[in-house]
Amino acid sequence: MKLLLHACCAPCSVYCIKQLRKENIEPVLYWYNPNIHPFKEYEKRRDTLLEYASSIGVEAIIDDTYGLDEFCKNTANNLENRCTSYCYPVRLRKTFEYAKENGFDAVSTTLLYSIYQNHDFIKSYCEKLSEEYGVDFLYRDFRFGFWEGHDEAIKAGLYMQKYCGCVFSEEDRYVKKIKTKPFLPEGFEFRKK
Ligand code: SF4
Numbered sequence: 001m002k003l004l005l006h007a008c009c010a011p012c013s014v015y016c017i018k019q020l021r022k023e024n025i026e027p028v029l030y031w032y033n034p035n036i037h038p039f040k041e042y043e044k045r046r047d048t049l050l051e052y053a054s055s056i057g058v059e060a061i062i063d064d065t066y067g068l069d070e071f072c073k074n075t076a077n078n079l080e081n082r083c084t085s086y087c088y089p090v091r092l093r094k095t096f097e098y099a100k101e102n103g104f105d106a107v108s109t110t111l112l113y114s115i116y117q118n119h120d121f122i123k124s125y126c127e128k129l130s131e132e133y134g135v136d137f138l139y140r141d142f143r144f145g146f147w148e149g150h151d152e153a154i155k156a157g158l159y160m161q162k163y164c165g166c167v168f169s170e171e172d173r174y175v176k177k178i179k180t181k182p183f184l185p186e187g188f189e190f191r192k193k
Helices: 010-022 039-055 068-101 119-133 142-155 167-174
Strands: 003-006 027-031 060-062 106-109
Touching: 003 010, 003 068, 010 027, 010 039, 010 142, 027 039, 027 068, 039 060, 068 106, 068 119, 068 167, 106 119
Parallel strands: 003 027, 003 106, 027 060
Antiparallel strands: none
16 A cells, blocks of 8 residues: 655654554655744754654655745634644645645555644544545554654654644743643553653
8 A cells, every 4th residue: 555644743753654564554754744833943853754764764755845924824813723724634635635646545644643633633634635535544543652652752862842833832832831631542541751
């Protein structure tokens, strides 16, 4: 199966790639994350992914759109719902579009790994895109490997970001000091970092 795996960052990719390889699926990574700001942070996460991919022999395709302007224009009037109204849709749609244009059989995303992302929305949105584009959606609940992936990413010396991505999430983290409520699957054991 020719799988295009949207990758939000290197640390979230570790467990997903490992699991897919256990199933004999060799993913091609797809970087399209115009939600990461400011630019130096964007660069750091992109380069970390590229270095990691090369170190484990995985192909990575980069769409190098730094989308601060567009992101702000499309979210500023509805900040509270920015993740589901714009951020996930724009990235996932682009991934399906690329997969369709370039002959991939299926799409998945490392967004399904983080317990801090809206898992159910991402899953149902990908299902919708799958129908729209006629490209399969490979669903896995990668969240069960959250701690395993986290520990391996640290061991590999990967850059571990401190906030989700957009300038607003950086403000939430450092200025408003909002604690993100995790989206946990049933039976998942939460532990303190
Ligand atoms: S908090 Fe994260 S998922 Fe939500 S809009 Fe910002 S970067 Fe996107």
